[in-house]
Amino acid sequence: MNFLVILTSNLKRILKKKSFIIISFIIPLSISLIFGFVFNKGNNNALGSTAIINSDKGSLGADLISELQKTNGVKIYTKEEGIEKVKKKLVSVCYEIPENFSELVKKGEKPVVAAHKIESSMETSDFEFNLNNAVNNMVLENDLKLNGVSTSVLTKEVPDAKIQVISSEKASMDDTIILNILISFVIFGAIGIAEELFSLKKQNILERSFATGNKPWKVIGGILGALFIFYSVVYSSVFLIESIVRGSVMLEKWPVVVVNMIFMVLVSLSLGIFASRVCKNENTINIFVQIISWITCFVGGSFAPLDLLPKTIQNFSKFTPQYWTLQSINTGNYALVLIVALFAVVLFTAGTFKTRRFI
Numbered sequence: 001m002n003f004l005v006i007l008t009s010n011l012k013r014i015l016k017k018k019s020f021i022i023i024s025f026i027i028p029l030s031i032s033l034i035f036g037f038v039f040n041k042g043n044n045n046a047l048g049s050t051a052i053i054n055s056d057k058g059s060l061g062a063d064l065i066s067e068l069q070k071t072n073g074v075k076i077y078t079k080e081e082g083i084e085k086v087k088k089k090l091v092s093v094c095y096e097i098p099e100n101f102s103e104l105v106k107k108g109e110k111p112v113v114a115a116h117k118i119e120s121s122m123e124t125s126d127f128e129f130n131l132n133n134a135v136n137n138m139v140l141e142n143d144l145k146l147n148g149v150s151t152s153v154l155t156k157e158v159p160d161a162k163i164q165v166i167s168s169e170k171a172s173m174d175d176t177i178i179l180n181i182l183i184s185f186v187i188f189g190a191i192g193i194a195e196e197l198f199s200l201k202k203q204n205i206l207e208r209s210f211a212t213g214n215k216p217w218k219v220i221g222g223i224l225g226a227l228f229i230f231y232s233v234v235y236s237s238v239f240l241i242e243s244i245v246r247g248s249v250m251l252e253k254w255p256v257v258v259v260n261m262i263f264m265v266l267v268s269l270s271l272g273i274f275a276s277r278v279c280k281n282e283n284t285i286n287i288f289v290q291i292i293s294w295i296t297c298f299v300g301g302s303f304a305p306l307d308l309l310p311k312t313i314q315n316f317s318k319f320t321p322q323y324w325t326l327q328s329i330n331t332g333n334y335a336l337v338l339i340v341a342l343f344a345v346v347l348f349t350a351g352t353f354k355t356r357r358f359i
Contacts, residue, residue, distance in 0.1 A: 058102020193272025
């Protein structure tokens with residue numbers, strides 16, 4: 001039987017399984033969209049939509065914040081907290097009211113309110129417009145009290161005080177978390193792969209395929225090829241759909257993300273092959289793959305950003321494919337996927353050392 005015929009027949013068989021479609025496509029897409037909706041709603045929440053540092057030594061800084069709170073959500077941070085949140089991309093911008101804010105306003109001069117931003121995030125928001133107007137009004141009121149102070153400074157724009165961050169991309173923490181969720185789904189997909197292979201062995205389908213005179217590589221290659229194509233298309237589609245729906249800036253990186261998704265599918269497929277060989281029943285497969293997936297996802301940074309993990313755990317991160325996948329996506333370095341491929345090769349070799357013994 002021709003290899004392409006075996007491949008096509010296995011693809012059709014997989015697509016007929018509703019459980020495969022639901023677990024591999026519907027659930028990941030739904031969860032990523034739900035998280036995206038929650039994050040977007042949270043970003044617009046009046047309880048913490050805009051971060052502000054109040055360094056003013058007088059009382060007018062607090063008055064400015066009170067005025068802004070009438071139309072905007074404001075969250076107050078210390079200077080250290082605010083800048084750290086920008087560096088970790090927990091917020092995209094943090095405004096700082098200067099120490100001499102009250103002093104300058106009382107003199108009729110317009111203070112400079114710094115906007116600490118991620119380097120590439122240069123757009124002017126509605127909040128900056130409201131902030132600028134509020135500061136102008138405060139200066140104008142004090143000008144009137146002082147009588148005769150020039151108001152020509154009122155047309156100044158609020159300048160940006162950029163801070164250097166590790167990455168200059170505009171991807172927010174929301175994008176990072178959702179991407180990590182998808183990567184975790186890919187590796188956990190090894191459970192379905194292992195169970196599918198185990199089921200084929202249990203039903204003697206693979207053994208009967210050899211009895212027809214088909215070469216081992218055609219039988220195994222057709223089955224694994226069908227699983228690889230299915231999962232690669234499914235998870236890449238999930239990423240593209242949820243990014244388009246949310247309007248995520250990660251769409252700018254879609255080629256490197258898709259390539260890494262495909263290589264992670266190779267790792268997942270190889271892990272599934274390995275699990276189906278070493279485990280004696282389906283319950284053992286589930287437990288075995290879950291243990292490996294949970295540990296590697298946690299250590300590799302796909303459950304939580306690496307920066308938030310303890311240093312002792314970060315030391316082991318490089319021994320996981322998730323770490324190199326995230327590094328490749330974050331840096332745009334396609335060469336790093338070769339390291340991910342090495343993980344797949346090791347697992348694949350261990351799982352198919354002798355094809356007939358595997359059957």
